[in-house]
Every structure is written in C-alpha cells, then in structure tokens.
Amino acid sequence: MKAWRIFFTGVGGQGTLLATRMLGEAALLTDIPVVVSEVHGMAQRGGVVESAVVMGAAQSPVISDGEADILMSFEPLETLRALRKCSSNSLVISNNSPISPFAVASGREQYPDVGEMMRTVSNHVNRLIALDARSLAREAGSELSVNMVMIGALMRHAEMPFGREVVETVLNTKTKKAFLKMNLKAFDLGFQA
Amino acid sequence: MHELLTAQPGSKKLLLGNEAIVRGALEAGISFATTYPGTPSSEIGDNFYRISQETDLYFEYSVNEKVALETAAAAAISGLRTMCSMKHVGLNVAADPLMTLAYVGVKGGLVVVSADDPSMHSSQNEQDNRYYAKLAGLPMLEPANSQEALEMTRAAFELSEAYQIPVLLRTTTRVNHSRTPVEVGLLQPPRRTGAFKKDPFNLVPVPMVARRLHVELLEKMDKIGTEASASPFNRVEGKGGWGVVTSGVSYNYVADAIRELDMADRVRVLKMGMTYPFAGEICLDFLKGVERVLVVEELEPFLEDKLKILAQENGLTLEIRGKGEGLLPRYYEFDPVQVKSAMARFFQLKYQPAKVEMESALPQRPPNLCAGCPHRASYYAVNKALGDATAIYPTDIGCYTLGILPPLEAADFLLCMGSSVSSAGGFAKAQEEPVVAFIGDSTFFHSGITGLINAVHNDHNFILVILDNGTTAMTGQQPHPGIELTPEGRQPPKVDIEAVVRGCGVDQVETVNPLQVDKTVAVLKEMLGDKQRPGVKVVISKSPCPLFERRVTGKKQKVVFRVTNECDMCRRCLDELGCPAFTYCEDEEECAFISIDEHLCSGCSVCKQICHAIKPKKKTA
Numbered sequence: 001m002k003a004w005r006i007f008f009t010g011v012g013g014q015g016t017l018l019a020t021r022m023l024g025e026a027a028l029l030t031d032i033p034v035v036v037s038e039v040h041g042m043a044q045r046g047g048v049v050e051s052a053v054v055m056g057a058a059q060s061p062v063i064s065d066g067e068a069d070i071l072m073s074f075e076p077l078e079t080l081r082a083l084r085k086c087s088s089n090s091l092v093i094s095n096n097s098p099i100s101p102f103a104v105a106s107g108r109e110q111y112p113d114v115g116e117m118m119r120t121v122s123n124h125v126n127r128l129i130a131l132d133a134r135s136l137a138r139e140a141g142s143e144l145s146v147n148m149v150m151i152g153a154l155m156r157h158a159e160m161p162f163g164r165e166v167v168e169t170v171l172n173t174k175t176k177k178a179f180l181k182m183n184l185k186a187f188d189l190g191f192q193a
Numbered sequence: 194m195h196e197l198l199t200a201q202p203g204s205k206k207l208l209l210g211n212e213a214i215v216r217g218a219l220e221a222g223i224s225f226a227t228t229y230p231g232t233p234s235s236e237i238g239d240n241f242y243r244i245s246q247e248t249d250l251y252f253e254y255s256v257n258e259k260v261a262l263e264t265a266a267a268a269a270i271s272g273l274r275t276m277c278s279m280k281h282v283g284l285n286v287a288a289d290p291l292m293t294l295a296y297v298g299v300k301g302g303l304v305v306v307s308a309d310d311p312s313m314h315s316s317q318n319e320q321d322n323r324y325y326a327k328l329a330g331l332p333m334l335e336p337a338n339s340q341e342a343l344e345m346t347r348a349a350f351e352l353s354e355a356y357q358i359p360v361l362l363r364t365t366t367r368v369n370h371s372r373t374p375v376e377v378g379l380l381q382p383p384r385r386t387g388a389f390k391k392d393p394f395n396l397v398p399v400p401m402v403a404r405r406l407h408v409e410l411l412e413k414m415d416k417i418g419t420e421a422s423a424s425p426f427n428r429v430e431g432k433g434g435w436g437v438v439t440s441g442v443s444y445n446y447v448a449d450a451i452r453e454l455d456m457a458d459r460v461r462v463l464k465m466g467m468t469y470p471f472a473g474e475i476c477l478d479f480l481k482g483v484e485r486v487l488v489v490e491e492l493e494p495f496l497e498d499k500l501k502i503l504a505q506e507n508g509l510t511l512e513i514r515g516k517g518e519g520l521l522p523r524y525y526e527f528d529p530v531q532v533k534s535a536m537a538r539f540f541q542l543k544y545q546p547a548k549v550e551m552e553s554a555l556p557q558r559p560p561n562l563c564a565g566c567p568h569r570a571s572y573y574a575v576n577k578a579l580g581d582a583t584a585i586y587p588t589d590i591g592c593y594t595l596g597i598l599p600p601l602e603a604a605d606f607l608l609c610m611g612s613s614v615s616s617a618g619g620f621a622k623a624q625e626e627p628v629v630a631f632i633g634d635s636t637f638f639h640s641g642i643t644g645l646i647n648a649v650h651n652d653h654n655f656i657l658v659i660l661d662n663g664t665t666a667m668t669g670q671q672p673h674p675g676i677e678l679t680p681e682g683r684q685p686p687k688v689d690i691e692a693v694v695r696g697c698g699v700d701q702v703e704t705v706n707p708l709q710v711d712k713t714v715a716v717l718k719e720m721l722g723d724k725q726r727p728g729v730k731v732v733i734s735k736s737p738c739p740l741f742e743r744r745v746t747g748k749k750q751k752v753v754f755r756v757t758n759e760c761d762m763c764r765r766c767l768d769e770l771g772c773p774a775f776t777y778c779e780d781e782e783e784c785a786f787i788s789i790d791e792h793l794c795s796g797c798s799v800c801k802q803i804c805h806a807i808k809p810k811k812k813t814a
Contacts, residue, residue: 024372035372036373037371038209038372046558058529061373062529065530065547084551103557105776112556
C-alpha cells in the first residue's frame with residue numbers, strides 16, 4: 001500500500017477540521033490506516049488553521065515540507081504560504097476566493113494577485129485545480145459549506161483509496177442532520193467543478 | 194448519550210488522543226475527575242464534563258491546577274479512581290502538591306495527565322515535563338497515538354492502585370490532537386462513594402513521617418523500576434546491528450523513516466512507553482545487542498542521558514547519540530523529514546529530502562481578537578484615556594494576550610497565569626512610569642487574587658483592569674466561579690469579582706461596560722489622574738464574550754453597522770480600533786473607502802461611538 005499525505009490549510013472558521021475529520025472517518029470505514037492531526041487553540045480567531053490527513057503506509061501525524069502528496073487549500077494566499085509542503089509531484093486543490101488578512105484589510109499591505117499566485121503554484125507542482133469554492137458553497141446554500149465543496153473536488157481529482165460513495169456515507173452519518181442536504185449538494189458541486 | 198459511553202467494546206472509533214484518554218479512564222472505572230483547562234489538554238475535561246451530566250462521574254473545572262490536584266488527591270485517598278488533567282505549565286502550578294503527594298501516595302488509582310506543547314502551538318514555553326516524573330518520583334507513561342493513549346490510561350490506573358502511587362501520563366500536542374483508529378474495550382462501573390480511613394502517621398507528612406515516606410517512595414520506585422523492563426509498553430521491534438531508542442509521538446517518525454529508508458532488516462527499535470522509572474534491564478539488553486544507538490525523543494535528552502549513564506556503569510563503549518552535533522535539536526516538535534535526515538546521517542545512508550520552495554514575503558495572518566470582542570474596546574479605552582502619555586502594560590494569559598498586536602499594542606510583559614498583577618506591583622515600585630495591568634476573569638480566579646492582596650498589603654500603586662467576559666474563552670468557553678450566563682438564563686455569580694476585589698482590601702473599584710466607550714474612558718481617566726489617593730485601583734471591564742453569549746443564550750443579533758458617505762477617511766477606525774470586520778478598499782478609479790463586513794460585524798457599536806460616519810442598520814439574514 002502507498003501513503004497518502006494530504007495537507008489542509010485555511011482560515012479559522014472555514015471548517016477545515018470538519019473536512020479532515022470526514023476523510024479520516026472514510027478511511028476508518030474502509031479500514032485504511034489513518035492519522036488525522038489538528039491544531040486547536042490559538043490557531044483559530046482568524047488565524048491560519050493547518051491540519052493533516054495521513055493514510056496508508058505512513059503513521060506520522062505531521063507532514064514535512066516537501067512531502068505533501070496533496071495540498072487542500074481553502075484560501076489562495078494560504079495556498080502560496082503552504083507551497084513549502086509540496087514537491088513537483090504534488091496535486092494542489094485550491095479555493096481561489098480570497099479572505100483578506102487584517103494587515104490587508106486595514107490597508108497596510110497589499111493582497112497578492114490571485115492569478116499570479118496560482119501561476120507560481122502551478123509552476124512548482126504537478127497539477128493545480130483552482131476553483132471558486134465560495135460561490136459553489138453559496139449555490140449549495142451557504143458559505144459554510146466550502147469544506148464540503150473542497151472534499152468533493154478532492155474526490156474527483158485525486159486517486160483516493162475509497163470512492164465518493166464512502167464519503168457520502170460519512171456525511172450522512174457524521175454531519176448535522178439540519179445541514180445534510182446542503183452538505184451533499186456542496187459535495188456534489190465540488191465533485192462536478 | 195455521549196459517544197464515548199455508547200461505543201461498543203471491540204468496535205473501532207476515530208478518536209482524538211484526548212478522547213481516548215477519557216475512554217481509557219472510563220474503562221478503568223473512573224469516578225472522579227478534575228482539571229483546569231489549557232491547550233492541548235482541554236478536551237479531556239470538556240468530555241468528562243459532558244459525561245458527568247449523564248453518569249455518576251464527579252467532574253469539576255477547578256479554579257486552578259494546584260486546587261485540581263489537591264481535590265483529586267483527596268478523592269484518590271478516599272479510594273476513588275481519579276484523573277487530574279492539565280497542560281504542561283499547569284503542572285508547575287500543581288507542582289507543590291505533586292511533590293508531596295508522591296510521598297503520601299494514594300489508595301484509589303490517580304492518574305495525572307500532563308499535556309506538553311513542543312513547538313509552543315498555544316503556550317509560553319515548551320518545558321519537558323518528563324523531568325517531573327524524575328523530580329517527584331512518579332511512574333510515567335508516554336503514548337504514541339490514540340490507541341496507546343487509551344491502553345496506557347487504563348494501565349496507569351492499575352499501576353497507580355497496585356503501588357499506591359500517582360502515575361504521570363505525559364502526552365504532547367500531536368498525541369492529544371491527533372485522531373487515530375482506536376479499538377475500545379469494556380466500560381467498568383465506577384466506585385460510587387469513597388471512604389476515608391484516618392491514618393495520620395502516613396497521611397500527614399510532618400518531618401518524622403516525611404523522612405520515612407521518602408525512603409518508602411524510593412523503595413517503591415525501585416520495585417516499579419524492575420517491573421518496567423517487563424512492561425508491554427517497553428518493547429523491542431525489528432532486528433539488526435543498528436539501534437534506535439524512542440518514545441511518544443517520535444516513534445511514528447522513526448517507523449516511517451525505517452520504511453522509507455528501507456532499513457528494516459538492519460535496525461532494531463526500543464520503543465519506550467513507560468519512561469520512568471527507567472527500565473534498566475531491557476535497555477541494557479538492548480545496548481548489548483547493537484553497535485550504535487540513536488535516541489529519537491522530542492525536547493530534552495531525557496532517555497539519552499539515562500542510556501549513557503547505563504552504558505558507562507556497565508563498561509559499554511558503543512556510540513549513543515541524539516541531541517546536538519548535527520542530529521536532533523532540543524527545541525520544537527519533530528517532523529518526519531527531520532527524523533529521517535538524522536537517521537540517514539547517523540547510520541550513513543543516502544537520503545536527499547525533497548527540494549522545498551522557500552516562502553516569499555507574504556502578508557501574515559496572525560490570530561486576532563474577534564469582531565465585537567469586548568477586550569478590544571477595553572484596550573481602546575485605556576489607550577484613549579492615556580492619550581499622549583504612556584504606561585507599562587503587564588498582561589496575562591487568555592484571548593486578551595492577542596492585544597499585543599497593532600494597533601492596540603496592549604501587552605508589555607508576561608510570564609505565566611497571574612503574573613500581570615504581581616509584576617505590576619514590582620514595576621510600580623521599581624520605576625516611575627504609570628502601570629496598567631490586564632487580567633482575564635478566569636485567570637483572576639486562577640492566580641490573580643493572591644497578587645492583588647500582596648499589592649494592597651505592600652502599597653503598590655497601579656491600575657488593574659479585570660477583563661471580565663464571563664467565561665474561560667480561550668480554551669473553549671469553560672465556566673469559572675464568576676459566571677452569570679448559563680443555558681438556564683442569567684444567574685447571580687457564585688463568586689462576585691467586585692466583592693472579591695473589595696474583600697482583598699481594594700476600595701477604589703469601578704465596574705464598567707467597555708462597550709460604553711465614553712463612560713469607560715472617563716472612569717479610566719479619573720483613576721489615572723488621581724494622584725491624591727495612591728494604591729491599587731481596579732476597573733472591572735465587564736461584557737460577555739459575544740461567541741459565548743450567542744452560544745448560551747441563542748440571542749439573535751439585530752443590528753450591524755455600516756460606514757456612510759460622511760466618512761472622511763481619517764482611518765481612526767483602522768488605526769486605533771483594528772476590528773477585523775473593517776476593510777480598506779479601493780474602487781475602480783482607485784478611490785479609497787472603508788467598509789464593514791456585515792457577516793463579521795457583531796453589532797457591538799463601539800465603532801459608532803468613535804466615529805460619526807458609522808451608522809446602524811437592521812441585520813438581514
């Protein structure tokens with residue numbers, strides 16, 4: 001069995017931790033060895049939130065620089081910041097809808113050009129899939145479902161050790177009933193994107 | 194029902210290390226648990242809290258870690274299986290009772306969890322708490338993943354009870370906050386009530402008793418030490434002439450390195466799960482069977498030093514290395530490439546880490562006080578009240594430490610929980626600048642009160658601002674003695690902060706609502722200007738954490754604020770308040786304007802009070 005090292009990054013409040021947990025549950029359901037690592041505490045409150053899912057023939061809860069097979073980034077500036085995790089073999093799935101950090105919002109710094117950033121990323125890695133996950137999430141019912149859109153895109157573009165139906169089963173059993181319909185729709189929109 | 198109670202024996206669950214510890218404790222028949230919350234340990238207490246609502250388990254959020262351990266010690270002496278959990282620096286607070294509890298011992302099993310934080314993800318230092326096991330004389334277990342966290346917790350209770358000694362379960366962030374599959378076992382019913390048997394000549398360590406107890410403790414530890422070599426948690430894996438000794442989360446990095454460096458047939462790994470007392474026999478056997486040894490452990494050379502002593506005592510001359518000399522550092526948590534590189538270098542294997550793209554200078558995204566956070570309003574008011582004057586701002590531990598960032602810059606000195614109050618007194622005596630100290634409500638109860646009494650007693654001259662947001666916000670909104678908001682509605686606090694402050698002998702006390710800007714500034718100005726009455730002055734700046742208030746009361750937000758075209762771009766909102774709901778924008782003609790993100794705005798109205806161009810509007814869904 002090979003190893004899957006999937007690094008997640010995003011901004012506090014985007015639901016990256018739920019996304020990593022859903023993948024972890026899908027691995028558990030298919031009996032694939034898995035480690036999900038999260039960072040709690042200071043990382044929230046509008047800061048960067050990084051987490052990781054490591055599956056198959058690896059058991060370290062941390063992904064080193066240069067060792068991510070897949071980078072799942074929920075925000076384009078954070079995609080560039082996390083590029084150190086990637087190598088020329090990596091697949092990057094990136095939301096291209098920006099969230100300004102405070103230094104940008106207060107007018108003290110400039111947000112880098114998104115197209116430029118995506119080109120830098122694309123030149124460095126094997127494959128880049130950029131999508132407007134925020135719009136798709138809105139289409140599904142709420143911006144809160146960006147995480148489900150991103151998982152949908154992952155299941156479409158990455159060779160994963162389980163199929164989309166396993167993830168849908170997990171969404172059915174592990175997410176809040178009130179959001180299930182929206183989550184499944186967002187997942188599907190991400191898959192189709 | 195709580196999912197840690199419903200999980201069927203034999204089934205596999207994806208559990209956080211902290212959840213696995215709780216399940217392990219339930220499988221050991223725990224009946225009593227205490228904590229003071231602190232990352233990365235908080236989910237242990239939070240799960241116990243929820244479970245205690247559904248079972249006979251007694252759980253409390255104690256006022257601080259010392260109190261938590263002393264409360265737990267009484268339960269354990271009364272025969273109940275008890276857990277006391279905290280973050281690594283919490284054990285410093287609890288160190289006083291811990292040292293003597295090792296002498297006095299326990300009757301029911303007592304497991305003390307120390308959750309260390311290498312790399313300081315959420316901490317002010319990264320001390321290696323394994324030395325507490327050595328310092329106090331306590332057995333210690335170190336899990337590498339959630340499955341081990343469960344099994345070691347269960348075993349720790351057995352060991353504790355068998356030898357009547359508290360056991361230290363030492364974890365690190367990557368164990369506490371990783372989820373791995375766990376096969377759960379059978380739940381044991383708890384002992385419902387304990388019983389205390391008077392035994393003063395073993396339980397009251399006056400000098401003549403303590404002298405005997407210390408010798409007994411050392412004998413106990415010797416006995417456990419001989420058994421440690423047979424512990425299933427200390428085991429040798431693989432075969433070959435090269436040796437690696439490792440413990441805790443580092444074991445995973447070693448296992449991955451062996452696989453990826455393709456060295457499985459050449460290396461033997463001594464995986465240490467019980468790391469104190471030192472398992473001399475198995476370690477000596479291991480050292481005798483290999484040519485050279487690399488010790489892979491995060492932070493200090495705890496095992497490495499012991500192994501070197503063991504080799505010296507037994508006349509072994511093999512090379513034992515770990516820290517320094519281009520191998521592994523004594524700081525930060527490890528990562529897989531770091532361990533792979535160290536192993537490749539030490540065993541002279543070819544390995545080239547993947548080329549890494551260097552980060553260019555990107556706008557940083559540090560965590561920030563939330564939109565509508567009352568701490569921002571308090572800091573704004575203090576800065577305003579001072580005007581062009583400056584003051585020293587000793588601060589404390591909580592969300593409000595984020596006030597360090599511009600534009601508020603309201604943090605000048607910090608050591609640990611409670612240090613704001615005591616250091617403020619020191620600054621006031623040692624130099625001339627005025628001193629305004631900040632402490633949160635939960636931190637005030639934790640260890641601010643003694644400092645305040647000291648300040649009154651010694652005539653220290655400063656202003657203390659108690660930032661009372663009605664909860665322990667930073668670690669996940671746990672309760673404290675002064676809470677008023679509960680799911681059942683607003684209730685009078687069990688312990689009223691203002692009454693405590695007055696009870697400490699402070700007579701210049703004002704309670705303000707920081708969301709009323711002018712009033713708060715006026716109160717602060719008066720206190721700062723009042724040179725006639727020296728002494729400690731206290732402002733209780735009281736307004737609930739909006740996230741907490743929304744969660745508990747379900748209160749719906751009615752208004753948001755917007756910037757009207759009366760805005761003259763003075764930028765005071767951005768440069769003095771720094772609320773993350775504000776954005777500086779430019780339109781197509783590069784004409785600058787300021788807007789407020791309606792989704793982020795919490796409707797606190799502070800910005801409206803400092804700028805005439807900001808107006809309320811009805812919040813749309």
